[in-house]
Amino acid sequence: MGKSIFGAMVSLFLLSLVAVWINMSFIQYGVMEPLRSAHLLLAMLGMGFFLVQFVLSSRIKWIERGFGLDKMLWYHRWFGRVATGFLFLHFSLVLALDFSRGTAPILDGHRAYGLAALGIILVTASVASLHKWMGLRYETWKGIHLVNYVAFPLALVHIMLNPAQRGAPVWGGFAFAYAFLIAYRIYMIYVLRKNPYVVVGVTSENSDTWTLRFAGRPLKYLPGQFLHVQLHRRDGVSSSHPFTISSSPTEKLLGITPKASGDFTSTIGETEIGDQAYIDAPYGVFSFLRVPENRPLVFIAGGIGITPFLSMLRYMRDRQIDREVYLFWGNRTENNLFSRGELAKMEEQLPRLKVILVMSGQPDWVGKEGHIDLDLLTGYLGDLSPMEFFLCGPPPMTRAIEKQLADYGVSRAQVHREVFEL
Ligand SMILES: Cc1cc2nc3c(=O)[nH]c(=O)nc-3n(C[C@H](O)[C@H](O)[C@H](O)COP(=O)(O)OP(=O)(O)OC[C@H]3O[C@@H](n4cnc5c(N)ncnc54)[C@H](O)[C@@H]3O)c2cc1C
Structure with a gap:
């Protein structure tokens, strides 16, 4: 639903930019004008795609729910590239027009703003594409990425100061939409800060995994969805991190189960009862409640990728939902497991649940060994065609x-x- 509405809105928006440009150039200035003012169309489309980027990253729930996080990130990446491409072409065409008039390009006031904006966009786009290769920390490249919030107003100033500026209503609309999105983000931060959750449980699950439990305002979510959390501890407020909600909507407390994998997650064990948490939720579309009810479910988890399945199985147990479910959970050794007793008990409580633990690095393991792959799945399940598959784990595995x-x-x-x- 969200996806089609959003797609229709973006298409309409971009088409109306083209219509405005045709009206402004062809109809008002004659047949040759569209060619001469093509740079204007490139600027409008570039800025249009750029603006959509802010919509995509504003955590607007109905949009995210329509796409799912991975598709939304895909659009974010591609719209970013398309916007950069259009704006770079705009710049190149303006330069080419200068040369075609036999004048050297001039760097006057309004162009300086445009150049600054384009410089920021090119740097942030390159960093976004190359951050893994450059070995940048998440916080570092994200910080650099956020400078785009300065690039957009700079580009608007560049447009407004242009003595030959055309299309004021379009640019005014862009400025208004941008200001609205910024105000929305600030308001959301204010709302989250005003309604903090409180940490009421810190449980060590194994050597590097903890479950945190939060009490606070009731939250409506589907089992398998995720949240964004900032922990407010003695050392201050952390950056915002996404975690699956590992508790079930049937439980009173909200739970997450982070595994130590970096700077922030390795400090989870230092969280204390009474610390505060700013929780933005729910997000995500990864839930068995969104697929047809008659299909057998195959849950495939790698390591900490078990968390959405814990939430879904807890929900099935509490609601007594009798479905054919196979949970394959791959780990290196059994030391990586947790909630093992609970899963074994669930197999008794849910008659059509089968849990298959698979170890890839433990020769003395008495169950399935190796990696979860097609051979293992067909060997265990037979015909896969009627089944609904849910995968969560390391990206190479999934x-x-x-x-x-x-x-x-x-x-x-x-x-x-x-x-x-992300
Ligand atoms: C939808 C979703 C659900 C998740 N659920 C779980 C879960 O249930 N349990 C669990 O252990 N982990 C989960 N994660 C992963 C978790 O968010 C990262 O492991 C954590 O943010 C890493 O932070 P760090 O500073 O410890 O690690 P770092 O070493 O800084 O980063 C390791 C990687 O984690 C990601 N990351 C780091 N910081 C952030 C951030 N602020 N926002 C987003 N991503 C970041 C980046 O891809 C980075 O390369 C989930 C991630 C997503 C997107």
């Missing part, structure tokens, strides 16, 4: 299984993936 399922002939619509990476 990508490999997704490909094997596609080669087998399982349709893309039957495969759902949660990525633990």
Whole structure:
């Protein structure tokens, strides 16, 4: 729903930019003008795509729910590239027009703003594409990325100061939409800060994984969805991190289960009862409640990717939902496991649940060994075509299984993936 409405809105928005440009150039200035003012169209489309980027990153729930996080990030990446491309072409065409008039390009006031904006956009786009290769910390490249919030107003100033400026209503609309999005983000931060949750439980699950439990205002969510949390501890307020809600909507407390994988997650064990948490939720589309009820469910988890399945199974247990469910949980050794007793008990409480633990690095393991792959799945399940697959784990693992399922002939619509990476 959200996806089609959003797609229609973006298409309409971009088409109206083209219509405005045709009206402004062709109708008002004659047949040759569209060619001469093509740079204007490039600027409008570039700024249009740029503006959509702020919509996509404003955590507007109905938009995120329509897409799912991974598709939304895909659009964010591609719209970013398209916006950069249009704006760079705009710049190149303006330069070419200068040369075609036999004059050297001039760097006057309004152009300086445009150049500054384009410089920021090019740097942030390059960093976004190359941050892994450059080995940048998440916080570092995200900080650099946020400078785009300065680039957009700079570009607007560049436009407004242009003595030959045309299309004031369009640019005014852009400025208004941008200001609205900024105000929305600030308001959301204010709302979250005004309604903090309180940490009421810190449980060590194994050597590097903890469950935090929060009390606070009741939250409506689907099992499998995720939240963004900032912990307010003695050392201050952390940056915002996404975590699956590992508790079930049937429980009173909200739970997350982070595994130590970096600067922030390795400090989770230092969280104390009474610390505060600013929680923005729910997000995500990874839930068995969103697929047809008659299909057997195959849950495939790698390591900490178990968390959405814990939430879904807890929900099924509490609501006594009798469905055919197979949970494959891959880990290196059994030391990585947790909630093992609870899962064993769930197998008794949910008659059609089967839990299959798979170890890739423990020769003395008495269960399934190796990696979760097509052979293991077909060996255990037989015909895969009527099943609904949910994958959550390290991206190389989920990508490999997704490909094997596609080669087998399982349709893309039957495969759902949660990525633990932004
Ligand atoms: C939808 C979703 C659900 C998740 N659920 C869980 C879960 O249930 N349990 C769990 O252990 N982990 C989960 N994660 C992963 C978790 O968010 C990261 O492990 C955590 O943010 C890493 O932070 P760090 O500073 O400890 O690690 P770092 O070493 O700084 O980063 C490791 C990687 O984590 C990601 N990351 C780091 N900081 C952030 C941030 N502020 N926002 C977003 N991503 C970041 C980046 O991809 C980075 O490369 C989930 C991620 C997503 C997107």
